[in-house]
Amino acid sequence: MWRRIIYHPEINYALRQTLVLCVPVALGWLFGDLQKGLLFSLVPACCNIAGLDTPHKRFFKRLIVGGGLFALGSFLIQWLTLKGIPLPAILFVVPLLLGVTGEISPLHGRLLPGALIASIFTLSLMGHMPVWVPPLLYIGGTLWYGLFNWFWFWLWKEQPMRESLSLVYRELANYCDAKYTLLTQLTDPEKALPPLLARQQKAVDLINICYQQMHMLSANGDETHKRLKRAFQVALDLQEHISVSLHQPEEVQKLVEQSHAEAVIRWNAKTISARLRVLADNILYHQLPDRFSMDKQLGALEKITRQHPDNPVGNFCLYHFNRIARVLRTQKPLYQRDLMADRQRRLPLLSALRSYLRFRSAALRTAGRFSVMLMFGSALAMFFNIPKPYWILMTIMFVSQNSYSATRVRIQHRALGTFAGLVIAAATLRFAVPESLVLLIMLAITFISYVFTRQFYGWATIGFTVTAVYSLQLLSLNGAQFLLPRLMDTIMGCLIAFGGMVWLWPQWQSGLLRQNAHDALETYQDALRMLLGPEQSAEKLAYQRVLVNQAHNALFNSLNQAMQEPGFNSQYLKDMRMWVTHSQFIVEHINAMTILAREHTMLPPSLAESYLQSCEIALQRCQQRLEYDGNSSQTNVLEAAENINEGPITVLEQHVKRIQAHLSVMHTISSLAWSQRPQHGRWLVRHLRKS
Known part of the structure; x- marks a missing residue:
């Protein structure tokens, strides 16, 4: 029974997150300085957003970089404020400066929101302590967070x-x-x-x-x-x-x-x-x-x-x-694969900076979106005479996700959870409860909230809101005054984040469908060249099969997200769903052909070459239909040859013929879908361009 409890993913995660937060609070309470313990325990929130708890072979290097960025953001926002620069201008510049991390690698890209949250939280500390204290607080908190997680992963290594x-x-x-x-x-x-x-x-x-995770293991x-x-x-x-x-x-x-x-x-x-x-x-x-x-x-x-x-x-x-x-x-694989064949893309800083300064850089667009949203949020706070709008800005950071649908769901959960948490806190603040009992209740609420946070974010937000109110009550005895303003701040932050996701360079997945479909066809073509070509390495075939599944997976995910986006033609998405369905059939046939090729079920070279040419012609017809917004008759690709083999059809040939049939249907669907496609945004571009 104890294994079921201690090794359960949600309980194990909640136990780790609760301990890393509450140990500083407990030490501060024991030594009579509870306020510093509470402040120190807030740093792990930045580390969580930045992904610094991810097991990695460069764990301590990422920890040093993350702590340095937190301290840099904290220092910049204080120093620039002391120089008399308005807060909207500061919050417009800082994300653009730190956004280059997103160009180095996806994992480094998570450092940007963590550093921005550290900068925003510094707003609440300004005027209460010297300028050098918040940066040291972030450095010390990040060091504690890293050492604790290193020890935890040493105990629970696998x-x-x-x-x-x-x-x-x-x-x-x-x-x-x-x-x-x-x-x-x-x-x-x-x-x-x-x-x-x-x-x-x-x-x-x-x-x-x-x-x-295989690539990020601390010891491969x-x-x-x-x-x-x-x-x-x-x-x-x-x-x-x-x-x-x-x-x-x-x-x-x-x-x-x-x-x-x-x-x-x-x-x-x-x-x-x-x-x-x-x-x-x-x-x-x-x-x-x-x-x-x-x-x-x-x-x-x-x-x-x-x-x-x-x-x-x-x-x-x-x-x-x-x-x-x-x-x-x-319990043994049918054959051994080289799991490290795919090396994670990492750019040195100068190369990443050159890529970042291009207008088509996804990292630049993400940083620009944060800049505009935070600038607008701080300007709105100045209009309503809110001196330290950290709650509005942190709400923007917490609810902003990579896609429209994820942001919309997170906004709903955040707003409703905050409202319910504030109602509970308002009802309970009226009772006179000893400080030690309050801390124990906060410990239990924190643990329960972390148990549910990955699957039920809205319910977890209720608990986090209650603990935030009581933290402010313990820090400055103004928890009751916090309730209504923070609810309004949450609503404003959610509205700003929603507007930013809709209007500021949105990554509409329906607009990416065409590019993802083209990439998937290109991956299928590479796989068929290997399967029907002269050299058939088991390791290369296995790796290419993984790439085929990943390419189709990106296409399928973009379709699912596009179905939830506003303002798009449902008939076009219905046609594309059929296109993706036939693409899935091709993936399954490639899976089956990989198995047959690995077991040396092959075709004669001349017959394999004929089938390969026929498949490439069909694939190119589909690609040209995706690349050019014109009539189908304008494509200069020959029709696929039929009846290549007059003899008995083998199992491998059956798979090839079905792939050709699916490609023919996909070409027809593409031709019909053009008349139903959206007529705005990137759909106005007639030619498909590589991103």
Whole structure:
């Protein structure tokens, strides 16, 4: 039972965050200086936003850079204020100066909002202490935060990777269940495929997170991570075989009508998904798996396959279930991959600065958005005669996310959670409670809030608001005066953040659909060149398969976000959903062809070259349809040759022919979608340009 509690992801995270916040408060209370303890405990909020608790091989280097940026932002906002420069001008310049971090790498980009929150929080300290105290406070707080997290990850060395791997196995189990529960419903793709696509893309998202963690491990060659690396390679094999589809619904229906195959296939799938959930718990709770066998299930499926030799469904399921069962039984991957093949992109500072100074830089646009929002928020505070508008500015920072839909949801949760928290705080401030009991209640509320913050942000905001009110009450005894002004500040901050996301260089995902679709087609072309080319390296094929899944995943995610954005043509998005559905089919065929190529199921060189040329022609037709806003007849690409092979068609050829059929449908959908596309923004550009 204790393993279920102490190793649970949310409880483990909440325990770490609560301790790093409350230990300084406890020490300050014991030594009779509670105010300094409360101030010191506020620094970890900046560190959390900046991602300084992420296990990384350059952990202490990032810690030094992060603490230096916090101190720099704190010093700049005080020094420039003393020079008489207006606060809106300061908040316009500081984000643009610090925004270059986003060009170095995505992880460094998280330092910008953390440094801005440190600068904004310094506004509340100005006038109460010397100029040099807040920078030293941030340096000391960051040092404490880093040392505590280093010690915590030393105690729980494998836990972050175990949590991600456990989620991968659990999501693969859900995907396997959903896929074979809908076995006889696949005749209607409109209803059956969207939930399957969502499950598949969620699994790919989690695999990408694990892949990134492999690069950020503090010791890539450490033997203690060997078992987890092997479990990750097993997950890649499982995803490869589970995600492959036959795409012959009429054959599935025929086999189901002629035998009890549906019950047998579901029996196999249920056994696999149950085992995956057991392995997910074993990984998370540091347990050794027991023995596993599914010989009875495979025997029943093999019997049906022998009774119906002409139906391909039985052989298909038996082939993939056999390999899944072998992986689950041995707990070893089918072959070894080079997990470090993809090196994370990192730019030196000067190169990053050159890239940052271009108007098309995403990091510059993000920093510019923060600059304008913070400038407008501080100018609005000056208009309403608010001397220190730190709550408005911090609300802007906390609710601003990478996309419209995420920002909208975060704003709703933040506003409602703050309102509920202020109501609770207003009701409880009227009671005379001893200071020691208040601190214990704040400790319990902080722990409970962190348990729920990653899944239920709104509920967690209620607890954080209550603790913020009582912190101000303990610091300056003005918690009651804080209530109504902070509610108004929260509402103003949420409105400014929403307006900034809508009007300031928004990253509309519907506008990125065309670019993401083009990138996905290019990745498919590279994969087919490897699969049908003369050189077929198992490691290169495996890595290219991961790139194919990632490219389609980016396309699928942009479509999902575009469906929630305002002011776009729903008919165009409906057409693009069908385009993405056929793209998913191509991904699954490439997954299957990768398996066959690795097992040396190949075509004669001349036949493979003919198929490759035919596929490249179809891919180029789709790419030209995406690149040029004109009539379909203006594309100068030859039609794909038909009937390349007059003899018996092999399994590999079947996959190639289905890819060609999907590409033909995608070209038709693209042509029809142009008439329904939005007529504003980047859609006014006729030619597609590389970002």
